[in-house]
Amino acid sequence: MHLRRRLPGFSAAFCLLAMPLWLGCARSEGYIKIKGSETVLPISLKLAEHFTETPGLPGVSVTAGGSGVGIAALLADNTDIAMSSREIKFEEVTAFKLRGLEFVELVIGFDALAIIVHKNNPVDSLTMQQAKAIFQGKVTNWKQVGGADQRIVAFNRESSSGTYEFFKKKILEKEDFAALQTVGANGELIEKVAHSPATVGYVGIAYVNPRDVKPLRIYNEKLRQSISPTIENSLNKTYPLVRPLYFYYLKKREKAVAAIINYMKTQTGQELVRAAGYPPNPEFYRIPQSR
Amino acid sequence: MARQAEQRFGSLFWQAFIKACGYASSVLVLIIVLFLFSEGMGLFSSPAIDRELVAAVHPDNPITEIDEETLHALLGEEITTWADFRSAKVELVNVNNLEKKLKAYGLQGRPEDVLGQNFERLPLLLDSMLTVHPGMLIILQPHFVPQRAKQVNVGHISLGRFLAGRTWDPTRSPSPLFGALPLLWGTILVTLGALFFALLLGPPVAMYMAELAPKPIYRWLKPTVELLAGIPSVVFGFIGLVVLVPNIQVVFGLDSGSTVLAGCMLLAVIALPTIISVSEDAIRAVPRTLKEASLGMGATHWQTMIRVIVPYSAPGILAAILLGVGRIVGETMAVLMVTGNTPQMVGFDFLASVRTMSAAIAAEMGEAPQGGLHYKSLFAVGCLLFLLTFIINLVGELLVAKKIKQR
Amino acid sequence: MKSHHLNQRIAFGVMKGLTLVVVAILAFVILYVVYHGIGSVLSWTFWTDVPRESMTSGGVFPAIVGTLLLTLISITAACLVAIPAGIFMAEYAPRGWLKTGIDIMTNNLAGIPSIVFGLFGMAVFVVGLGFGDSLLAGGLTLAIMVLPVIIRTTEQAVRDIPRDLRAASIAIGATRFQTISRVVLPVALPRIITGIILSIGRVAGETAPILFTVAALYLPQLPHSLLDQAMALPYHLYILSVSSPEPDKSLPLAFGTALILLILVLGLNLVANFIRNYYKKKFKL
Numbered sequence: 015m016h017l018r019r020r021l022p023g024f025s026a027a028f029c030l031l032a033m034p035l036w037l038g039c040a041r042s043e044g045y046i047k048i049k050g051s052e053t054v055l056p057i058s059l060k061l062a063e064h065f066t067e068t069p070g071l072p073g074v075s076v077t078a079g080g081s082g083v084g085i086a087a088l089l090a091d092n093t094d095i096a097m098s099s100r101e102i103k104f105e106e107v108t109a110f111k112l113r114g115l116e117f118v119e120l121v122i123g124f125d126a127l128a129i130i131v132h133k134n135n136p137v138d139s140l141t142m143q144q145a146k147a148i149f150q151g152k153v154t155n156w157k158q159v160g161g162a163d164q165r166i167v168a169f170n171r172e173s174s175s176g177t178y179e180f181f182k183k184k185i186l187e188k189e190d191f192a193a194l195q196t197v198g199a200n201g202e203l204i205e206k207v208a209h210s211p212a213t214v215g216y217v218g219i220a221y222v223n224p225r226d227v228k229p230l231r232i233y234n235e236k237l238r239q240s241i242s243p244t245i246e247n248s249l250n251k252t253y254p255l256v257r258p259l260y261f262y263y264l265k266k267r268e269k270a271v272a273a274i275i276n277y278m279k280t281q282t283g284q285e286l287v288r289a290a291g292y293p294p295n296p297e298f299y300r301i302p303q304s305r
Numbered sequence: 306m307a308r309q310a311e312q313r314f315g316s317l318f319w320q321a322f323i324k325a326c327g328y329a330s331s332v333l334v335l336i337i338v339l340f341l342f343s344e345g346m347g348l349f350s351s352p353a354i355d356r357e358l359v360a361a362v363h364p365d366n367p368i369t370e371i372d373e374e375t376l377h378a379l380l381g382e383e384i385t386t387w388a389d390f391r392s393a394k395v396e397l398v399n400v401n402n403l404e405k406k407l408k409a410y411g412l413q414g415r416p417e418d419v420l421g422q423n424f425e426r427l428p429l430l431l432d433s434m435l436t437v438h439p440g441m442l443i444i445l446q447p448h449f450v451p452q453r454a455k456q457v458n459v460g461h462i463s464l465g466r467f468l469a470g471r472t473w474d475p476t477r478s479p480s481p482l483f484g485a486l487p488l489l490w491g492t493i494l495v496t497l498g499a500l501f502f503a504l505l506l507g508p509p510v511a512m513y514m515a516e517l518a519p520k521p522i523y524r525w526l527k528p529t530v531e532l533l534a535g536i537p538s539v540v541f542g543f544i545g546l547v548v549l550v551p552n553i554q555v556v557f558g559l560d561s562g563s564t565v566l567a568g569c570m571l572l573a574v575i576a577l578p579t580i581i582s583v584s585e586d587a588i589r590a591v592p593r594t595l596k597e598a599s600l601g602m603g604a605t606h607w608q609t610m611i612r613v614i615v616p617y618s619a620p621g622i623l624a625a626i627l628l629g630v631g632r633i634v635g636e637t638m639a640v641l642m643v644t645g646n647t648p649q650m651v652g653f654d655f656l657a658s659v660r661t662m663s664a665a666i667a668a669e670m671g672e673a674p675q676g677g678l679h680y681k682s683l684f685a686v687g688c689l690l691f692l693l694t695f696i697i698n699l700v701g702e703l704l705v706a707k708k709i710k711q712r
Numbered sequence: 713m714k715s716h717h718l719n720q721r722i723a724f725g726v727m728k729g730l731t732l733v734v735v736a737i738l739a740f741v742i743l744y745v746v747y748h749g750i751g752s753v754l755s756w757t758f759w760t761d762v763p764r765e766s767m768t769s770g771g772v773f774p775a776i777v778g779t780l781l782l783t784l785i786s787i788t789a790a791c792l793v794a795i796p797a798g799i800f801m802a803e804y805a806p807r808g809w810l811k812t813g814i815d816i817m818t819n820n821l822a823g824i825p826s827i828v829f830g831l832f833g834m835a836v837f838v839v840g841l842g843f844g845d846s847l848l849a850g851g852l853t854l855a856i857m858v859l860p861v862i863i864r865t866t867e868q869a870v871r872d873i874p875r876d877l878r879a880a881s882i883a884i885g886a887t888r889f890q891t892i893s894r895v896v897l898p899v900a901l902p903r904i905i906t907g908i909i910l911s912i913g914r915v916a917g918e919t920a921p922i923l924f925t926v927a928a929l930y931l932p933q934l935p936h937s938l939l940d941q942a943m944a945l946p947y948h949l950y951i952l953s954v955s956s957p958e959p960d961k962s963l964p965l966a967f968g969t970a971l972i973l974l975i976l977v978l979g980l981n982l983v984a985n986f987i988r989n990y991y992k993k994k995f996k997l
Contacts (some may be wrong), residue, residue, distance in 0.1 A: 066932040074932035167560040173476040199955035200523030316889040327800025331814040513727040537917025607720035635825020637920040697824030
């Protein structure tokens with residue numbers, strides 16, 4: 015009698031305990047996971063919105079972390095697409111090969127890495143050497159690069175971000191940074207630079223908001239003039255700090271992610287890249303004829 | 306009969322279930338410790354270079370093992386010649402300077418063009434370089450190391466260097482630096498500051514609530530303190546970010562308001578509820594007879610508080626403070642959002658920015674590939690954090706337990 | 713004599729003042745969030761819409777659902793183990809050093825920092841058991857985190873039952889187990905429920921344990937299974953406040969999210985207080 019009365023309780027307990035087993039078999043394939051670089055995030059967010067709002071297309075989840083994490087997650091099969099703001103590293107390629115996995119690389123667009131300062135800072139442009147000296151702590155006063163007599167406060171990014179590695183490779187020529195305050199996220203960096211006149215940082219162009227911060231022009235040695243980081247200057251390759259943005263996915267998952275990959279190769283997909291604030295990939299993008 | 310048997314079975318089942326749950330939850334701590342330490346201690350049985358790399362030298366070089374210290378000295382170019390190998394000049398080749406070294410060797414063009422798409426010509430090339438520069442130290446993936454070169458063992462990362470190292474640069478390639486001292490110091494500094502504010506507010510408020518507050522006011526105060534305890538730390542962090550940080554920047558004329566000070570103020574508020582309610586219990590536990598004796602001797606209420614109640618309840622208040630410290634040390638989100646996240650040694654500078662242990666885990670774990678050195682090092686930081694809170698809480702709990710026994 | 717009274721007056725004044733400071737801090741936090749967040753929260757779409765335009769407009773619906781699901785999973789799992797464990801501690805645990813050891817263990821479990829639970833959850837559920845970033849992994853991590861709270865509340869509630877009640881039950885021939893299940897538990901239940909409600913507040917607002925076990929930055933659809941990722945309110949607040957592409961535009965949304973979290977915690981505290989007071993009165997009669 016009492017046992018019978020307790021049966022629901024028993025079965026409920028049993029179900030709860032058995033649930034993990036059942037779930038082990040029922041992994042959901044309901045959405046495509048994108049994980050990785052924060053620089054690529056604005057594109058992925060727009061992409062996810064588009065896919066969610068269009069009936070018939072699969073849903074998309076976006077998780078941040080950093081380029082390295084995205085690629086590591088792809089390696090561990092924890093994500094469908096890894097977004098990265100740097101090319102896959104050599105040791106990562108070897109890791110894929112060791113596990114017998116084949117990956118595919120897609121350049122979804124480009125980024126003009128911008129060096130940003132407070133909007134009232136009189137400095138308008140820098141050479142690559144000046145930028146290097148600033149981030150290595152060798153130049154410590156704005157006066158030394160043509161600005162006001164004020165100490166320079168440079169912000170660094172988290173060391174596993176692709177942006178950090180690109181900056182280290184391109185500007186610092188792989189030498190070490192000085193001990194700088196680290197900012198975890200792009201939004202936080204913009205906020206900090208916007209509110210303090212002595213600061214300088216570096217960030218993907220989509221995050222630059224001219225109302226808050228001033229992107230510096232960078233001296234192009236071949237053209238002998240300073241070029242500002244804009245989509246146009248990246249497309250005509252005059253801005254020196256342009257880098258590709260990547261999606262990586264596993265060859266064996268090609269079908270599952272085809273919807274996204276194919277979309278990124280279309281004109282509308284590339285317009286989305288442009289709308290997110292990045293230069294599109296000319297391979298898939300026809301520049302509207304305005305002239 | 307049958308009914309009785311059913312009943313008996315039911316009660317036996319539930320009793321067994323209850324016991325199983327009891328024992329299971331009491332060993333849970335052990336399981337957590339086991340997992341944490343098995344991952345974290347892995348750091349100290351790993352060589353001091355990235356796990357997919359090996360170090361190799363000229364076959365005639367007598368060296369067979371490089372310890373961590375020497376490796377860093379070599380990489381930092383503090384050691385430039387091999388002492389017991391014809392004083393040959395150390396020529397370092399690793400992923401970072403490969404391109405530069407190839408250029409210096411006289412090879413022009415992109416590495417892909419020189420070495421083939423998968424760098425398959427690299428071992429051969431290194432082999433010939435090895436003849437020219439016998440002092441070469443190659444740190445690369447094993448399949449790029451030329452056959453002829455001799456692999457040397459790289460010493461393990463030592464616990465001493467982890468605890469006392471002053472540089473936290475976990476992604477430095479090829480040999481990351483895991484000096485947790487800046488993180489530990491960040492935690493200590495933030496805790497000290499938070500404790501200052503919490504001590505200023507906690508015990509007096511507890512005293513007021515236990516001794517002075519009229520009943521209607523107390524009925525409001527108690528839930529207020531509980532509510533403060535219930536507010537999620539991410540909300541405090543957010544408030545800190547939008548209110549405290551900009552104001553600290555303006556008031557102190559700093560370049561960035563993300564400072565230890567901001568963290569201290571937030572953490573003090575977060576620890577207050579614990580400190581207040583545990584101290585209040587301790588103060589209420591003072592026997593009425595003691596108080597009345599003091600008052601009967603003609604002491605004022607204030608004198609009674611200071612001379613009788615405080616000394617009597619001191620262990621309880623101390624326990625409250627320790628439990629509060631436990632909370633402060635482990636708090637993550639609020640610190641992560643306002644202390645500026647810079648792993649650096651700062652001394653006693655409350656206007657500098659630091660990275661605490663908990664913030665380091667939260668900020669870096671999402672970016673550390675599983676099973677790598679960085680991943681393990683964060684678990685090691687987790688172990689350190691666990692031990693710290695464990696000891697603090699244990700002492701706190703023992704003090705509370707002792708007090709209860711006395712009663 | 714006079715100076716003693718003056719001292720006392722000053723000291724009491726200072727204590728009163730400091731108490732006011734604490735109340736003022738709480739009032740400031742709440743009013744500040746309400747003032748800036750009310751605009752977002754009053755709009756219906758904030759509750760029902762997904763985040764839009766790179767999280768600068770739209771709502772937080774998926775985050776609300778994610779937090780509710782996480783809370784449900786973790787509290788169910790925690791209660792399933794913690795209530796029996798609490799009864800065990802109060803009724804069955806052998807006395808002596810073993811009991812002391814178990815007590816110390818549970819108390820220390822309560823003192824472990826939440827980020828350490830996150831590490832543990834990631835190592836065990838996400839990687840070890842292969843759940844991946846999922847509701848299940850996050851829920852179980854949170855469950856372990858609140859386990860000691862519920863154990864302690866249950867233990868205390870069961871232990872505080874008046875001896876007469878048990879004696880009466882035993883006297884009419886009930887077994888020990890019958891006494892526990894029919895007499896002790898029903899009387900202790902309100903206090904246990906109060907404890908559970910407060911744990912819900914803790915689970916719903918905690919961020920550190922879900923950072924690497926469940927949280928998706930952006931997932932504008934509802935989870936279909938326990939192995940899906942989900943958005944969650946506290947993590948969403950963190951993301952909105954530090955990594956939005958346009959901080960100005962997402963600030964109102966961040967305040968709105970903070971306000972929802974506050975309302976949740978405030979509401980749960982009120983309910984818990986109500987239950988506590990109601991039964992206090994009832995059992996005094």
